[in-house]
Amino acid sequence: MCDALYIHIPFCERKCPYCDFYSVAADEALMDAYTDAAIRSLGRAPYALAPLDTVYFGGGTPSVLGGRRLSRILEAADARFGIASGAEITVECNPHSALGRELSILRAAGVNRLSFGMQSADDGQLRRLGRLHTAADVVSAVETARGCGFAHFSLDLMLATPGQTPADIDRAVGLCGRLGAEHVSAYLLKIEPGTPFDRQGVTAACPDEEGQAAAYLHAAGALEAGGWRQYEISNFAREGRVARHNLKYWDCREYLGVGPSAHSFVNGRRFYFPRDLRGFLASGGDFSRAVDDGPGGDAEEYLMLRLRLSEGVRWDVLAARYPDFGAENLREKARRIPGGLITFDSDGLRLTAEGFLLSNAVIGELLG
């Protein structure tokens, strides 16, 4: 039964010039109205969920909503579904925000994991990416979080940005280590169509495919050498500190999403709220506005998601979940994939680091 909740917070202090996540400029009255609508949405959600094992506030920039509003939404989730003992409750934070008081409120409300959008340890690169924070802000945010009682946090790094060198990546990974991050997400910069960077032609200043591959493999090597184990294409964690919520996505488990642009997978159906804050507010987050996205969770989808994980697909789990799926056909296709991109044995099938770089093509080949 579904035991995961995602809440989308559609506000940012300022839009980053490469980003296409759904968010609008932070505005106090709008944020009050949104908090009320999210609470109503949770109260009226026509789904029975198990007590929540994971709750994830993503965005946008959830921290701009502030501790009190986020706590009210969390209380509403608890009142509606219950929150299981030991649940992982994560809030994404901008290191630039004035966080001290807000983080104390969140910690008191039960939030136990923070994810900071660090991106780089170099102020010049942060400026060029249009970020509002500096490397010193990241250090200060993490110290503040620790002072508020947070022991678990993740840092995001951005790879293959214009002018980034292997030494820059090493410096960023080094800072993650010094700050004691137990989890790191390392993403290649993706300039979304229609964004300011796209219009300005910044793509031409970014590394080409070969340069992106080199940056990715360099970062993966540096993170592994620093003691984080790669468990997903873009995610690395200390022993036992994988992101439980995100792991449910990759394991093709169900989750409920609340907020404009939030996706859900519940009772075998996938659906999402439109990217429309005004519409969400006007309807009080009514799930009748959600757009049906068809059935979810078939064997093909499971394989596509699981192959993002370093652990890959285990034959025994595949057979238990999908008894009618012909795994022999998959093994036959795996034998034809060029060397070095996947490994498979009597336990299962998984992509290598090089395979992760070509994951879409390799997975397409396996499932085609």
Ligand code: SF4
């Ligand atoms: S990258 Fe994050 S902070 Fe920047 S606009 Fe996108 S959601 Fe907001």
